[in-house]
Amino acid sequence: MERTNLSETEFRKWVEDHSDLLFHYAMKRVGDEELGRDLVQDTYLAAWRNRDSFRGESSVKNWLLLILKTRIIDHFRKLNTQAVVLEISPENDEGTFFDSEDHWRKGMYPSSFSVNFQNEIEGRDFFKVFESCGKKLKQIQHAVFVMKYVDDLDSEEICKIMGLTSSNYWVLIHRAKVQLRACLEKNWIGK
């Protein structure tokens, strides 16, 4: 194999040109600054060490993004799902939302609120609340939401990555939604 002989100057340019994009991509998915920075640094480290295998078939940007994506999935994979799974006992859980007739239990009624994303100020205010509510989710809940709503992964793929059974997955998603909803209801006044 021919050595590409990437110079340190070129590497510097990789960071200058793409680190903002990579960091943004990571932050949209992990929501923790320190972790986001670590993931970006790991990505560059892997790219630097494997620079000989970069053949320029894809753009540098896409190559870096691919490495970052793999790192993020690895991070999700390593989250401990056990603690959350233990909390999910199907009998108890179903009872929380629905009564014996499988109708919404009083007190668990979904309430109505809405957001006009077209309205810049309203949208901005909503996202402030949404971010702080999102931070209250457990890491696993957050990870599942990200895979589902940001990256559009299928439930089967998510279960495989997280080591969840399908029934635990649906309960986890449902719980996270209820929790997020309750927080939004409480803190978001745009009804």
Add this chain to the structure above:
Amino acid sequence: MTNSKITCKKAVDLISKKEEGKLSAFQRFQLWRHLAECSLCRRFSAQNKLIAKAFGLRQPVEKLTEKQKEEIIENVLGSKPGQ
């Protein structure tokens, strides 16, 4: 003919699966019929869409500082293989 009436619990289940495009024609009909007469599940469905949309739309505000970028460069170039 199977009874097409479903409970709220079942409707919620179908709403989640609908997000993934995993409903049969009959399930879609069951859900449509349930939502026509259940305002609570209609609300749930609307909120569900809102949460999904918000997750997709949100944009992180955090940025890397020049100093942090410099640190990345130093850390990577200064690292030894196998470290």
